[in-house]
Amino acid sequence: MHFNYYRPESLNQAFELMEQSSGQSRYIAGGTDLMVQIKQGLTRAENLISLRQISELQGIEEDDSGVLIKGMTLLRDIETDPLVRDLAPVLQQAVASLANVQVRNVATLGGNLVNASPAGDSIPALLVLDSRLVLAGPEGERTLPLSDFFLGPGQTRLQPLEILKAVKIPAPFENSRAAFSKIGRSAKDLALVNAAVLIRLEETTCSFCRLAAGAVGPTPQRLEQAEALITGRTINTELLETLEARVRQTVSPISDLRAGEAYRRDLAGTLVKRCIRQAIAFKTED
Numbered sequence: 001m002h003f004n005y006y007r008p009e010s011l012n013q014a015f016e017l018m019e020q021s022s023g024q025s026r027y028i029a030g031g032t033d034l035m036v037q038i039k040q041g042l043t044r045a046e047n048l049i050s051l052r053q054i055s056e057l058q059g060i061e062e063d064d065s066g067v068l069i070k071g072m073t074l075l076r077d078i079e080t081d082p083l084v085r086d087l088a089p090v091l092q093q094a095v096a097s098l099a100n101v102q103v104r105n106v107a108t109l110g111g112n113l114v115n116a117s118p119a120g121d122s123i124p125a126l127l128v129l130d131s132r133l134v135l136a137g138p139e140g141e142r143t144l145p146l147s148d149f150f151l152g153p154g155q156t157r158l159q160p161l162e163i164l165k166a167v168k169i170p171a172p173f174e175n176s177r178a179a180f181s182k183i184g185r186s187a188k189d190l191a192l193v194n195a196a197v198l199i200r201l202e203e204t205t206c207s208f209c210r211l212a213a214g215a216v217g218p219t220p221q222r223l224e225q226a227e228a229l230i231t232g233r234t235i236n237t238e239l240l241e242t243l244e245a246r247v248r249q250t251v252s253p254i255s256d257l258r259a260g261e262a263y264r265r266d267l268a269g270t271l272v273k274r275c276i277r278q279a280i281a282f283k284t285e286d
Contacts, residue, residue, distance in 0.1 A: 004047045015138045029111030066171040071110025071164040090178035094125035110164040119215035124196035127212035137162040150219035176200040179278035192259045193267035197275035216251035244269035
């Protein structure tokens with residue numbers, strides 16, 4: 001396994017290196033996914049262009065609209081950041097469940113998203129937060145809803161020269177609550193299914209919600225039919241049982257060596273119901 005390794009210090013240098021390579025280069029962030037793919041022969045690259053030295057791709061900031069997390073920010077930094085804890089705690093929950101501390105000290109948020117795993121733990125949390133991505137290339141920047149970013153396993157709307165520059169997370173709704181949950185073969189394993197919920201209650205009535213799940217289709221997805229089912233209705237045990245059944249009906253997981261399709265359907269319904277219970281500290285009159 002031989003390749004050239006470059007460490008540009010600006011986005012323009014990175015774009016120039018990629019343009020010169022005639023498609024034979026890959027950007028590399030933490031490398032926790034890409035290097036495994038190269039070793040397994042799943043992808044090839046004559047040149048690796050590291051983004052680690054580009055300062056404008058690192059850091060967490062608050063702006064007028066919410067939180068801005070740069071693409072090369074380490075998952076461990078997100079996990080421990082007080083701003084994220086205050087404004088997007090569901091993302092901290094999700095990130096803390098990913099692999100182990102050693103991996104989170106190397107892996108980046110941008111790399112986790114660009115890897116486009118259907119089971120990516122950060123993705124359902126970012127979906128219910130209505131996150132948007134800032135993509136940068138030689139022609140400038142563009143902004144894209146996270147929900148439109150994924151095309152399939154390992155496939156995104158990134159153009160060949162583009163870099164995921166940042167993730168924009170809007171400020172949370174007043175009185176909204178959120179939760180994340182996952183089940184893997186072990187506590188830190190890749191998710192068999194993961195899910196996230198953001199919900200706002202008026203007394204015991206759901207006035208607004210977003211639901212999302214991963215490893216239940218070719219891409220992580222919002223569960224819009226399930227959202228419509230509970231919006232405007234009183235949250236009680238009967239409704240949550242109906243919601244669980246609706247989620248099972250609407251997801252489309254696959255069977256693989258890790259779990260069967262039917263099992264993943266059951267898990268999806270169970271986890272969405274669990275997330276709602278966790279988010280609202282479920283106490284209602286049936």
